[in-house]
Amino acid sequence: MSYDFTRWAQGELDLLASQHLTRTLEPLQSAQGPTVRVGGQSLINFSSNDYLGLAASPLLIHAAQQALDAHGLGSGASRLVAGDSALHHALEASVARFLGSEAALLFNSGYAANVGLVSALWGKTDILFSDAHNHASLIDGCRLSRARTLVYPHNDVAALEALLSAHPQGRRAVLTDAVFSMNGDTARLHELSALCERHGAALVVDEAHATGVFGPTGAGLCEAQGVSADLRMGTLGKSLGGFGAYVACDAAVRSLLIHRARSLVFSTALPAAWCAAGVTAIARVQQDTALRERLWSNIKIFTTGLRELGFEAVAHSPIFSVVLGAPERAMAASAFLRERGVWAKPIRPPTVPPGTSRLRMTLRADHSPAHLQQALTALADWQKAERR
Ligand SMILES: Cc1ncc(COP(=O)(O)O)c(C=O)c1O
The missing domain is CATH 3.90.1150.10 (Aspartate Aminotransferase, domain 1)
Structure with missing residues (x-):
């Protein structure tokens, strides 16, 4: 009897439906x-x-349109083969200036960035300390790295310190979202950074929901809290209105990622048009502080309204x-x-x-x-x- 794949899939879907977990695309x-x-x-x-309402911004669309005319639609290959362009380098330079890092490297999405960077930089003999509320892409990066992963209770710096003290050996890194994507609360980056310093661990911060929202220039929560991290990942697809992602790091780490990050090496490059949109978006976020002010004003109004209704709302993000x-x-x-x-x-x-x-x-x-x-x-x- 042949294996009925469709029947298996339907059985799985029926199970999800019985749990009210059916998902649809709209x-x-x-x-x-x-x-x-x-x-x-x-x-x-x-x-x-x-x-920030940039996804349909005429300014960004115009920049992308010009790049489309000059570079065409697709990038054609991985950046290491034939998919690189001057616009990729221009965006990386603009990210590095924006974040005050020595260098930056683009990835095709935040998911690809996290999976690629964690698995490229840590391995079997290393230990990763990961916040319990971290995004799935960091979790999957830990899994792919095959490093020993210790999940610490959400935002619990004391528990993390105990774990770091109990596991002093090897190369270690603490991984955290800056803004936790489901609850909207923020990481205690100051304390995490001091802890990493004391224990000789690297700090990796995912600024996906913090870029454009926090900091005097919109560079993120590290900027807002005056914290430096070894690696800062951010996405171009949220506040920056476009698509893609970046890692801000030093030049040596960038070079190593170019050799080892499999989601970069083995994947067709981000098209140049999205890079052009990214450059324009970063300039806009840096210059137009009124955008951020309007967002925060809305956050405060909405928090007050929710509290008046009896919800436990905090204006975190x-x-x-x-x-x-x-x-x-x-x-x-x-x-x-x-x-x-x-x-x-x-x-x-x-x-x-x-x-x-x-x-x-x-x-x-x-x-x-x-x-x-x-x-x-x-x-x-x-x-x-x-x-x-
Ligand atoms: C905290 C966090 N990191 C990474 C990602 C992945 O980013 P992207 O959507 O660009 O793949 C997301 C996406 O929702 C996220 O919330």
């Missing part, structure tokens, strides 16, 4: 913006990571989580908000641990006061409906 019928068109409906967008527990409860809340014109996708396992399904709501610099109010009113109505 094509947007508009560009990213404070409102988007989805399923024929215009909805206020509380679901994207385009915090543009990410707010309303934890609801069961996946079906998060789905019902999301559908309720959607009927009232508010798009906040439910987040369920495995993206978050079982029992912590939630609405994850992200703010933007270009949300208007009316947008924020509509979301708060929808949440208040949902609370009333739940009490009935």
Whole structure:
């Protein structure tokens, strides 16, 4: 009897459905913006990571368009073969200036960067210390590296110190998100950096949700807290409005990554047009401080509104989580908000641990006061409906 692959897949899907964990793809019928068109409906967008509203910026699109005309659509090969261009180097120079690092190296996405850099720089005889709330890409990087990985309780510096003291041997690194992507809280980088210094461990910071949001020039949480890390990873696909990612490091580490990071060596390069958009986005973020001010003003207004409704909200970052527990409860809340014109996708396992399904709501610099109010009113109505 032949193996019925489709039947196996259907069985897996049925199991997911019975757990309220079915996922579907929903094509947007508009560009990213404070409102988007989805399923024929215009909805206020509380679901994207385009915090500064740059994903549809005419300035970035124009820069990409010019590069498309000059360099064509695809990069054609890995950077080590025939996919490199002057625009890749220009973007790396601009990232290094932005972050004050000696060098920078581009990757095709934040996921590719984390998986590539962790597995390239640490191996079987090393120890990695990873925050329990770190992003999946850092977790997968640890797995691929085959280094011994010790997961410390979320943001628990004392527990990390105990682990570092108990494991003094070998090359060691502490890995942390700057802004934790599901709860929106921030890492205690000052303390982590001091700890790494004392224990001779490297510090790796994932600034995916912090770039453009924190720091006087928008360089991220390290800039905001005056902390230097051995490696800072950031994405071009969130606040910077485009696509791709980078690692800021020193020149020797950059060279080593070019030799060893498999997600860089064995993958077609980021197209030049996205590099051009990245250069323009970084210049915009550095110059237009009003963008960041508007975002933070919205964060404060929304925090106050949530607290008035009785939610435990803290103005840590543009990410707010309303934890609801069961996946079906998060789905019902999301559908309720959607009927009232508010798009906040439910987040369920495995993206978050079982029992912590939630609405994850992200703010933007270009949300208007009316947008924020509509979301708060929808949440208040949902609370009333739940009490009935
Ligand atoms: C903390 C964190 N790191 C890395 C990534 C991956 O970045 P990218 O979407 O560019 O692959 C994400 C994406 O959501 C993230 O939240």
